[in-house]
Amino acid sequence: MNQQINLFAEAVQTSKEDIRSEKQQNRKVAYDVGVKIGGSRKDEAALRKAFLENHTVTSLEELEGLSPLLASSLVKKEELFSGFSLEAEKELGTEPVVARVKQLVIQRIDKEPAIDSPEERKSYMLACENIQSILKTITTLDEFLSTYYEIRKRIHYENTDCTYTLNKIKVSERVINRVNEGFAEWMEAKDTFDHYSNLLAKITEAKNLPLRCLGKKFVNFFLNAKSGNNTINTVKKSVTSWEDLLKKKSNKNTSKKSTKLWERTFAERPDRAGGIESSVRKPEDLQRKHGFRSIEFGHYVDDAKAEEHILRSSEGFYDLCDALDLDHYYAVSLNANLSVSFGSRGRGQALGHFDANAKVINLTRDKGCNGVLAHEFFHALDNYLFDYSHSHKNGKIGFATELSGLGILNPTIRDCIQNLMDAIKSGHSKEYIPNKNKEGDSWRISTGLTSVYERLNGDLFLVMDHFKKQFDKSLERRLSMVHYLNSNSEKDKEKILKRNKRELNKYAQAVAWLHQKQTGERVDSIPCPSDKSEFFTNAVTLDRGKIKYYATDVELAARAFEAFIEDTLKSMNRKNDYLVYHTSHSLAYPNGEQRKKINTAFKAFFQALKKIELL
Known part of the structure; x- marks a missing residue:
């Protein structure tokens, strides 16, 4: 050693x-x-400024060679359109309606390229630059409408097959060469040749500089006449002057920031x-x-x-x-x-x-x-494994524990990561569905629901548990049917899962209404059994009911790793407060049997990393 x-x-x-x-x-x-x-704020600012001042293919290629991650962070809509503003449009003499429509067109562009590759970043950058140069020349509504139809044609041309056009050019060219100039047949062939040559040039230009890479919402605005017309008409009604457009909306949200449910404790x-x-x-x-x-x-x-x-x-x-x-x-x-x-x-x-x-x-x-060193080290390892799966050539920041977007990774390691995240997120716990019933609401309650409620003595959790089991059986049948009918069924499965969740939430509202009718008590939320772990549901609570930070896969894994390291050191009769400290908080860290299960998954994960010499 x-x-x-x-x-x-x-x-x-x-x-x-x-x-x-x-x-x-x-x-x-x-x-x-x-x-x-490098990569400090000062360094990044200098590189960003240099790139934004010179959006050329050469400057982008140099950036890609230096760092695909940095290139990816710069080739974004907010950076490429940073020079656009309503105030600048007013200075240019743009009509207020047109300025607002321009703004909405830009908003429809995807925030970044859909695919993480140098080629896609190049296409996206060039398309953004092209649209920006077109929009700069437009100041009146008539000019915008004229350009709108030109862009529509251009987007259509991107998917046009040139076979028919090339054939028409060849046929007309043969006629031109065979018939004397000035004859009717020659003139007709010449018109055909000119028309289709011009069309071919437009198709070629559209294919060389495609706009579809800017996203579905952008493309739909131009190809779907209803979408474009509705947007323009809405703006015409709401914006009559620059005063309408530039007036600031009053901030009605004066509520104080909510206090944190958990903060790290520190060793003196x-x-x-x-x-x-x-x-x-x-x-x-x-x-x-x-x-x-x-x-x-x-x-x-x-x-x-x-x-x-x-x-x-x-x-x-x-x-x-x-x-x-x-x-x-x-x-x-x-x-x-x-x-x-x-x-x-x-x-x-x-x-x-x-x-x-x-x-x-x-x-x-x-x-x-x-005590944050262990936490940050796991983030570094998590990111390293993602980069490793892409041979360190990726242009997007990713983490292996997110599983989505992983490249080529040893199957055993991938399985270990999946098992780890299952141990972290899956389990048996309670989730609480907010009671959204309002005064005056009424539900048509079935005799079956009333019977179950009375048989279980009004215990809301047991009532929801009874009906959730029925929902789960129905869900299983629907998913198996989708799999049987359609092998490529991920979108259909997602729709069914969302529908199942909506139906369960709807049922919870009915149960809450029945409970208030029977007892006079209004509950703020309805407890329901969940297949998510207590560690995960507690993290959602820390995020105030949404998956924002604490409940993300990356943060869950890093906090679970802290607990694993502290437990491992303790088993060795050791401690290091600089490395990790106090991982016993009931909301922030895993506890009990789940903690043991997660620790076992971590052990298997690191043993697998050692075996293939990744650590």
């Missing part, structure tokens, strides 16, 4: 370039080492028990011992704070490797792809975050010591 570490350390330190910033020249500890990470001073004693004192040591690509410090991190972070993070990575039973301490660098920064890339109130663009874990200067 020692020989392996030494060989790896030599490979990592081949770059001797001094990357210290000017402010770091006289520092003894808080200075950057390794390869310059991060403690550690057990584990290898670290000799790391300088950034070069941290890079060499663990194989990181780079170590970076913010300008406001002094030597004392830097030394604390370097020592504690090294201890954290040692303990992490031991908890995962890895064969070497440089495995945490993810094949020297990962960098670590301290106080240089903070965002908002976050204690730390993983920057997927630059592949760097950032821990904040003062509060980054508070």
